[in-house]
Amino acid sequence: MYRITIVAGARPNFMKIAPIIGALNKAKDTGADLSYRLVHTGQHYDKNMSQSFFEQLAIPEPNTNLECSGGTQAEQTASILLAFEKELNSFPADLVIVVGDVTSTMACTLVAKKLDIKVAHVEGGIRSGDMTMPEEVNRIVTDSIADYFFTTSELANKNLLEEGKAEKQLFLVGNTMIDTLLNNKNRFYKPSIWNTLHLEAQHYIVLTMHRPANVDEERNLEVMLTEIIKQTRDLPIVFPAHPRTQKILSQLDVDTKRLCIVEPLSYLEFNYLVHNSKAVITDSGGITEEASIMNVPCLTLRDNTERPETIELGTNELVGTNPQNLKSYLERLFDGQWKQTQSIPFWDGKTAERIVSVITEKLIKN
The missing domain is CATH 3.40.50.2000 (Glycogen Phosphorylase B;)
Structure with a gap:
């Protein structure tokens, strides 16, 4: 055995x-x-x-x-x-x-x-x-x-x-993450926040941030969030945040009228949210993979990536950690000029x- x-x-x-x-x-x-x-x-x-x-x-x-x-x-x-x-x-x-x-x-x-x-x-x-x-x-x-x-x-x-x-x-x-995504795609379901926030498909942005470089320095986080809000027109920004991040967010001077901070979501709920979004802004490597396979535009708030295939063949773009970089990428998104995903081998x-x-x-x- x-x-x-x-x-x-x-x-x-x-x-x-x-x-x-x-x-x-x-x-x-x-x-x-x-x-x-x-x-x-x-x-x-x-x-x-x-x-x-x-x-x-x-x-x-x-x-x-x-x-x-x-x-x-x-x-x-x-x-x-x-x-x-x-x-x-x-x-x-x-x-x-x-x-x-x-x-x-x-x-x-x-x-x-x-x-x-x-x-x-x-x-x-x-x-x-x-x-x-x-x-x-x-x-x-x-x-x-x-x-x-x-x-x-x-x-x-x-x-x-x-x-x-x-x-x-x-x-x-x-x-194997893509195995799980494809195996469960027909089981994704609306989170309760869908109705609470009056969300509509393709008319909101999903935001995730968890890396210490992005969330632990309050001033950096404040500037980044302010720029995201500024450049996303009138769309709601749905931000599932861990309790530690929520505590930091509560201390920031950020206009939260369109920033919807919610509790972390289960796998099936979160991917429903991503699948139906206009785009994802993230610092997570795994989400770049899932967004690419779902053909959802993805903006990564990092200066490097260990998953270059999501950029070369997927829908991911490496925006970097400078908030000023966001504007040109989001203009391209709203102009309908974002790239489409291609087949990623295996x-x-x-x-x-x-x-x-x-x-x-x-x-x-x-």
């Missing part, structure tokens, strides 16, 4: 593991000699950020929740290291699957390798080139010691080869099937 431990720690992880679990269940049903154990590190936990994802995306209840939430990044890393080591000592694995680039990804990889357990990194090889991003540090550390890499693009493979990985370690499979909803085929046909036999 080939034993797999799958790690999820934060909201983006849940979207990435859901189709993998579905594909593993199908493989088991057709005779594959494997078992899996789902470990939730507890890195992010609240009803909308965590539990609703398990319910909506048909992810089984985790076998364990390590409850490693809160604290500084160093404290959280240490907490996950200690708890995951106990987990693997109690429930040994032949393969640990980590996804994305959160603290849990890096910490659980370290633990597994110290215990001489093989690690597969789903979404390995993506790089922003920005070492001020905690996610970039997590990616580089994870990829430096992982054994197998399930990649989203040829560029990710190129990055890994340049860092000394062997071709036989790399598997270009696509993007982003077809079948990534998880390819991952599990690699596991059953190659990794188990090793």
Whole structure:
């Protein structure tokens, strides 16, 4: 019996593991000699950020929740290291699957390798080139010691080869987040705020901001929001914000008549909102992927991206962190001049099937 431990720690992880679990269940049903154990590190936990994802995306209840939430990044890393080591000592694995680039990804990889357990990194090889991003540090550390890499693009493979990985370690499979998006597109539903805010399709903007560089410096956030409001004409701006960000927002001198600050939404509600919007303004990498596949214009408030395919083939544009850059992009949007998405190789909803085929046909036999 080939034993797999799958790690999820934060909201983006849940979207990435859901189709993998579905594909593993199908493989088991057709005779594959494997078992899996789902470990939730507890890195992010609240009803909308965590539990609703398990319910909506048909992810089984985790076998364990390590409850490693809160604290500084160093404290959280240490907490996950200690708890995951106990987990693997109690429930040994032949393969640990980590996804994305959160603290849990890096910490659980370290633990597994110290215990001489093989690690597969789903979404390995993506790089922003920005070492001020905690996610970039997590990616580089994870990829430096992982054994197998399930990649989203040829560029990710190129990055890994340049860092000394062997071709036989790399598997270009696509993007499991897109599997989840396509699997659930017909299940998206209106959030309650739709009627409360009197929203109409194509007549509002979705805004998300969470990166410390954008939200922790109050003056920067105030200037950015003021410019967004100024350049979006008369459209409502719907901003699902985490409680920490809401607290910062409440202290700003910003005209909030069109800025609708709402609680974080569940996966199916949030993507309904994005799918029907005029555009998305964001600093999230994952949303750029989803918006591109839904052909929704996307403006990214960052100076770099680890997902260049969303710019080259998708609907994403890298606006940067200077608020003055917004005007020309939004003028293009309102003039109807935004680019349309093109086909992104392997982003077809079948990534998880390819991952599990690699596991059953190659990794188990090793």
